[in-house]
Amino acid sequence: AAARAQEAYSQIHHGASGVARIAKHGFLERHWLGIHMGFFNDEDLDLLRTGRAHVAHCPSTSMLEGKGILREGRILDAITAGIPVGLASDTSDQGSMLRQMQLAYAGHKEAKGDDRVLTSYAVLDLATTTGAACVGLGDTVGRIKPGMAADIIIFSVDSLEYGSGRD
Secondary structure: OOOHHHHHHHHHHHOOOHHHHHHHOOOOOOOOEEEOOOOOOHHHHHHHHHOOOEEEEOHHHHHHHOOOHHHHOOHHHHHHOOOOEEEOOOOHHHOOHHHHHHHHHHHHHHHHOOOOOOOHHHHHHHHOHHHHHHOOOOOOOOOOOOOOOOOOOOOOOOOHHHOOOOO
16 A cells, blocks of 8 residues: 555556555454555455554655655545554655654654644654554553663754644
């Protein structure tokens, strides 16, 4: 579900979406992580949720390759549906995790024309708690709490770099 053309090909040549094909073969389960996903239908959302699958969202790749996932994809629908979506960067030349957070935060707002679609707290969750869960480490990292291996991150969100700081 990484590109509209891939989904169209899957429907034409296999009679099903990519997600449905993966589910049919028994691979869509809690250890499954779909990268660059965004073009899935309502049935796919149900399959992802019931299979307890995960999605890795790479906003810089979508933007640089013109995939259209931020504008036309369903990442926000997946998050709303309770599917674990983690923020990721699939290559080192596409920036740090902080850059991915900035792109997700600003990119989804611009794409949807709505500054309420993804708060800074939600983006931080995608990069930490949910991101850790997506790679099977949710019990050991991703949160600052007793017993967890964690670093601390501190951001001053009052600068222009982070928007208005009102969320």
